[in-house]
Amino acid sequence: MLTVTQLAREFNISRATILYYEREGLLTPACRSDNGYRWYGKKEVERLRNIAAYRAYGLPVSSIRTLLEQKDMDQAQILKTHFHALENEIQNLKAQQKAIVALLHAPHLLEENIVNKERWTQIMAAAGFSENDMVKWHQKFEEMEPAEHQKFLESLGIGADEITRIRAL
Secondary structure (H helix, E strand, O other): OEOHHHHHHHHOOOHHHHHHHHHOOOOOOOEEOOOOOEEEOHHHHHHHHHHHHHHHOOOOHHHHHHHHHOOHHHHHHHHHHHHHHHHHHHHHHHHHHHHHHHHHHOOHHHHOOOOOHHHHHHHHHHOOOOHHHHHHHHHHHHHHOHHHHHHHHHHOOOOHHHHHHHHOO
């Protein structure tokens, strides 16, 4: 039997992570001693091994809970769904890379206000961005560099009211 601290050391994770898994219903100690110590046995160690593997795959806690409670067929479906979500994210990131590369090859286009809103939208669409992807792009830009996002939108010749609307996304 292992304590929380011993289990954390064995898996090279923090005590807080194990306690979080307990709060989320993923891992329950085999028993608690009179002094309140949590004790974990072989079954719990194996369960934590599965949790750690699923986390390494990038699965969210909610999916892990479902995986641990369901049968193999549901496991395959959850993993396939996660795989497809990762694939979509990879494609979106590749599209963003293409758009950035295009911009880096011709940065003067923005500096000279040659690219306007309509042209920028065409460039983004040609790079594979959907309307939803473009909204996410603006949200991230605003989150990471709000002042630069403002300057960028102004460089596209967009009016103040529309800039305010875009930045509020």
